[in-house]
Amino acid sequence: MSVQEYLDKHMLSRKIEDAVNAAVRAKTPDPVLFISNHMRKAVPSVITKIKARQILDSRGVPTVEVDLYTNKGMFRASAPSGDQTGMYEAVELRDGDKGVYLGNSVKRAVRNINEKISEALIGMDPILQAQIDQAMIDLDKTEKKGELGANAILAVSIAACKAGAAEKEVPLYKHIADLAGKPHLTLPVPSFTVISGGKHAGNNLAVQEIMILPIGASRFEEALQMGSETYHHLKAVIMEKHGAQGCNVGEDGGFAPNVSSLREALDLVKEAISRTGYNERIKIAIDVAASNFCIGTKYDLDFKFPNKSEQNFKSVEDMIDMYKELCSDYPIVSIEDPFDKEDWEHVKYFSSLGVCQVVGDDLLMSNPKRLERAINESTCNAFLIKVNQIGTVTEAIEVVKMAKDAHWGIVTSHRCGETEDTFIADLSVGLGTGHIKAGAPCRGERLAKYNQLLRIEEELGDQAVYVGEDWRLS
Numbered sequence: 271m272s273v274q275e276y277l278d279k280h281m282l283s284r285k286i287e288d289a290v291n292a293a294v295r296a297k298t299p300d301p302v303l304f305i306s307n308h309m310r311k312a313v314p315s316v317i318t319k320i321k322a323r324q325i326l327d328s329r330g331v332p333t334v335e336v337d338l339y340t341n342k343g344m345f346r347a348s349a350p351s352g353d354q355t356g357m358y359e360a361v362e363l364r365d366g367d368k369g370v371y372l373g374n375s376v377k378r379a380v381r382n383i384n385e386k387i388s389e390a391l392i393g394m395d396p397i398l399q400a401q402i403d404q405a406m407i408d409l410d411k412t413e414k415k416g417e418l419g420a421n422a423i424l425a426v427s428i429a430a431c432k433a434g435a436a437e438k439e440v441p442l443y444k445h446i447a448d449l450a451g452k453p454h455l456t457l458p459v460p461s462f463t464v465i466s467g468g469k470h471a472g473n474n475l476a477v478q479e480i481m482i483l484p485i486g487a488s489r490f491e492e493a494l495q496m497g498s499e500t501y502h503h504l505k506a507v508i509m510e511k512h513g514a515q516g517c518n519v520g521e522d523g524g525f526a527p528n529v530s531s532l533r534e535a536l537d538l539v540k541e542a543i544s545r546t547g548y549n550e551r552i553k554i555a556i557d558v559a560a561s562n563f564c565i566g567t568k569y570d571l572d573f574k575f576p577n578k579s580e581q582n583f584k585s586v587e588d589m590i591d592m593y594k595e596l597c598s599d600y601p602i603v604s605i606e607d608p609f610d611k612e613d614w615e616h617v618k619y620f621s622s623l624g625v626c627q628v629v630g631d632d633l634l635m636s637n638p639k640r641l642e643r644a645i646n647e648s649t650c651n652a653f654l655i656k657v658n659q660i661g662t663v664t665e666a667i668e669v670v671k672m673a674k675d676a677h678w679g680i681v682t683s684h685r686c687g688e689t690e691d692t693f694i695a696d697l698s699v700g701l702g703t704g705h706i707k708a709g710a711p712c713r714g715e716r717l718a719k720y721n722q723l724l725r726i727e728e729e730l731g732d733q734a735v736y737v738g739e740d741w742r743l744s
Contacts (some may be wrong), residue, residue, distance in 0.1 A: 272291070280729050283558075290493040299510065315340040315397075315433070316393050316394060316395060317391050317395075317430070318386070319337075320336060320337075320384070320391060320392070321336070321384065321388065322383035322384050322425065322426075323680075325689070327351055327689055328521070328687060328715045329686065331351060331374050331687055333350070333421060334380060334422055334425045336429045336431070336687070337673070338511075340433050345432040346432075347429035347432060347681065348690070348691045350657075350685040351685055353470075353686050354509065359416055359636065359637040361416040361420055362365070362420055362421045362658070363377075364470035380684055382417075382418045382602050383418075383425070383426060383729040385674070386597065387409065387418065390406070390610050391405060394434075396437050396456060398498055398729060399434055399664055400449075402430045403427050403662035406426065406662065420728055423661050425592075427661075427662040432593070433661045441696070442696040443455060443695075443699040445701075445725055446667070446700025448699040449667055450667045450700065450701055455730065455733070455735070456526060456735045457489075457726065457735065457737065458490075458703055458723070458741070459499060459704065459705040460484070460490070461481040461482075461491055461555055462481055462484075462497040462500075462502065462503055462710055463479045463480070463481050463523060463709050464480055464482050465479070465480040465504075466520025466521065466523075466524030466526050467479065467535070468559050468563075471520030471526035472526060473526040473528045473574070474572075474574045474575055475529055475574070476531065476563050476571045477532055477557065477558045478557045478558065478571060479522065479557040479558035480556055481554065481555040481707070482539065482553070483603065483705065485552070485553055485602070485738055487738060489736050490724065490727045491724060493736065493738075494723075498549070500542050501542075501711050506542075506545075507541050508707075511527070515528075523710025524709060532556075532571070533597070533611070536600050536741045539565070540554075540598055552671060553602070553603040555603060555605070556604070557606040557629075558606060560589070561610050563608065568590055569584045570583050582737075590619070590620055594623070602626055605629070605656065606628075606630075607627065607630070607633060612637070615648055617630070617633060618650070621651055627679050628652060629654050629681055630654065633649070634653060635670060635742065636654075636657075636659035637660070638660075638669050641669055641672055650678075651678055652673075652680070653669070653673035654683050654707070655682055656683050661696075666697070679705075680701070680704050680705075681703065682698040682703045682705075682706045683706075683707040684707060684719065689715060690714065691718075691737075692718050692722035694719055695723045696722065699723070701727050704740075704741040706723070708720060
């Protein structure tokens with residue numbers, strides 16, 4: 271389109287004249303700024319340019335970053351990444367050249383954005399999120415986004431969402447709420463990782479995470495304070511019992527003491543909570559990630575010990591008894607992935623006991639078909655959403671609505687490979703998820719999300735609602 275054609279299409283000559291007249295009537299001290307702002311509102315915004323690049327995530331592994339331009343400015347987003355790709359989740363596109371970043375380079379995904387996605391989206395209205403996401407899905411033509419790469423598609427999708435919010439002149443969380451048709455905004459309960467294990471840390475703890483949930487806070491600001499104080503008390507407890515080496519942290523920022531059992535780790539957390547004086551106002555959650563140590567039909571809780579023996583393997587029945595005992599002895603309100611990701615039968619049985627919330631992560635992989643099956647079969651009662659597992663903002667909104675319609679709990683989750691992008695904080699508020707799992711109150715890429723929630727709460731002022739005790743019902 272030529273300059274003259276663009277001027278004629280948007281009737282810019284008339285709009286410029288109107289802007290000048292408005293500046294005169296307003297007697298503005300800065301007519302150039304006034305006219306500029308007037309024209310920004312007068313001309314519909316469209317995507318004018320998309321530029322992608324390769325950056326590194328929190329693990330030092332390459333990921334995709336996108337700058338998307340409209341006449342309102344530039345909007346940046348990056349794709350998080352997990353430590354493994356399940357067969358039911360959207361496909362990250364990596365180059366595979368072992369001589370460059372050990373095969374993890376994402377230059378192909380970057381090139382797909384710069385050469386293919388960019389061409390398809392330039393000229394589109396950033397407000398039309400569903401149309402933008404569908405255009406990329408149609409361009410990819412694969413079920414799991416393996417042609418263009420889910421990492422490429424997601425980064426563009428998030429950047430477009432930010433641009434859409436700017437075009438409407440509303441905060442990002444409000445734009446997301448509008449896209450979801452959700453009128454009520456809520457601040458989630460943070461699930462702070464305080465002890466890391468499993469594949470996220472170099473200690474002997476089999477389960478992946480122990481988290482604390484400050485459900486007794488009155489505001490998110492207080493919840494963050496409670497989480498931070500407990501974290502630092504825990505550091506002191508670990509120092510006393512395990513020395514400075516026990517205070518090393520895992521990928522999510524949780525401490526990684528070399529405990530001999532899950533109970534020992536929970537005792538450390540319980541002691542830290544006691545020292546804060548918050549007591550019943552803080553609950554505990556566990557991400558077992560049991561698929562990581564499932565061997566056949568048994569679970570090897572000593573899989574990280576160098577001298578393990580088969581006598582320490584646990585059957586499904588042993589695991590169920592263990593969970594019941596732990597929930598009785600500690601203030602545990604939520605357990606994530608208690609069994610192997612294909613063991614639907616025992617996840618369903620454990621969920622039916624009503625011992626605690628049962629969250630499906632590896633079981634569901636943010637996959638709408640698996641979620642639908644789990645809802646129909648009452649397999650679990652909470653859904654963990656990872657946006658990179660599904661690949662677009664629109665699809666993330668749709669699966670969360672599915673889970674909410676089933677009256678499930680919702681957890682908005684980070685990934686072990688994070689960036690400083692704070693999108694999931696706005697997503698959690700906009701979709702009203704009951705809690706957000708973004709790691710420890712430590713490490714910049716984790717705190718970026720929690721600090722953004724502080725800003726959102728401040729911006730909402732008297733309208734801010736922290737879900738607190740109602741985290742399962744939001």
